[in-house]
Amino acid sequence: MKHLLSLLRKEALETIRDPKHLVLFGILAFFGMLSPLTAKLLPDLIRMMSDQPSMAGIVFQLPEPDALTAYEQLFKNLSQMGMLAVLLIFMGAVSQEKADGSAALILTKGVSRGMFLLAKWIAAILNVTIGFLVASGIFLGYTQWLFGNAFLPQTPYALLLVWISLVFYTVLALLASTLSRTTGMSALSAFGLLALLLVAGTVPAIGAWSPVALADMPLRILKDLSEPDEAYRPLFISLCAVPVFWIIGLLRFSKEEL
Numbered sequence: 001m002k003h004l005l006s007l008l009r010k011e012a013l014e015t016i017r018d019p020k021h022l023v024l025f026g027i028l029a030f031f032g033m034l035s036p037l038t039a040k041l042l043p044d045l046i047r048m049m050s051d052q053p054s055m056a057g058i059v060f061q062l063p064e065p066d067a068l069t070a071y072e073q074l075f076k077n078l079s080q081m082g083m084l085a086v087l088l089i090f091m092g093a094v095s096q097e098k099a100d101g102s103a104a105l106i107l108t109k110g111v112s113r114g115m116f117l118l119a120k121w122i123a124a125i126l127n128v129t130i131g132f133l134v135a136s137g138i139f140l141g142y143t144q145w146l147f148g149n150a151f152l153p154q155t156p157y158a159l160l161l162v163w164i165s166l167v168f169y170t171v172l173a174l175l176a177s178t179l180s181r182t183t184g185m186s187a188l189s190a191f192g193l194l195a196l197l198l199v200a201g202t203v204p205a206i207g208a209w210s211p212v213a214l215a216d217m218p219l220r221i222l223k224d225l226s227e228p229d230e231a232y233r234p235l236f237i238s239l240c241a242v243p244v245f246w247i248i249g250l251l252r253f254s255k256e257e258l
Helices: 002-017 019-050 067-090 095-099 102-107 113-147 155-179 183-200 211-215 217-222 228-254
Strands: none
Touching: 002 019, 002 113, 019 067, 019 113, 067 113, 067 155, 067 183, 067 211, 067 217, 095 102, 095 155, 095 183, 102 113, 113 155, 113 228, 155 183, 155 211, 155 217, 155 228, 183 211, 211 217, 211 228, 217 228
């Protein structure tokens, strides 16, 4: 436990000093603010464009924006750009320290390899969680201000699914980083695993269980197009991936010469 706390303090200091992690917080907070603003202003911008002479004769039928429109923007942004940011930031978390010798130096101080990886997993999940909570708070505040009703039925559950999805991609990036010796190989591994998941998700028997399915579930649940229990299978797989990926990474890391 003493070693774990020391490693977590190290990770906390690196989070503060490393601009990459501050970028993650900034990206999540930016989308938390941008999503309700986009939902509110985009119809007006399109109507202004339609008034231009070059757009004469073109009729835009736009529904009146509401809180659900803001959630749609948020989920789209986080499932695409948010996921990409998480992969890019954490895909070098372990491989970079192996490449520059930091990992070997830490292990010489009596720290086990399992403890080293556990600290990485905990710190990364905490960073994503804090960033997501800040983004959610900003989003709910702006949505309440712009639309007068930020909380829809199933809102907490929908946001939980989004958070779990981001956590899954976090540990996917960490796994790729642990299996690789360089940041370049980590990038290839991370996006290779993502591509494999996307392809597998197109198979009906697999797609219902794939964590990739969590990207569409929150909005479908808010729109009453899916029942909440339809998300249980990809949710279960995503949660199981956290310890399973750690174990796979540890098996590889334990046999690796640093």
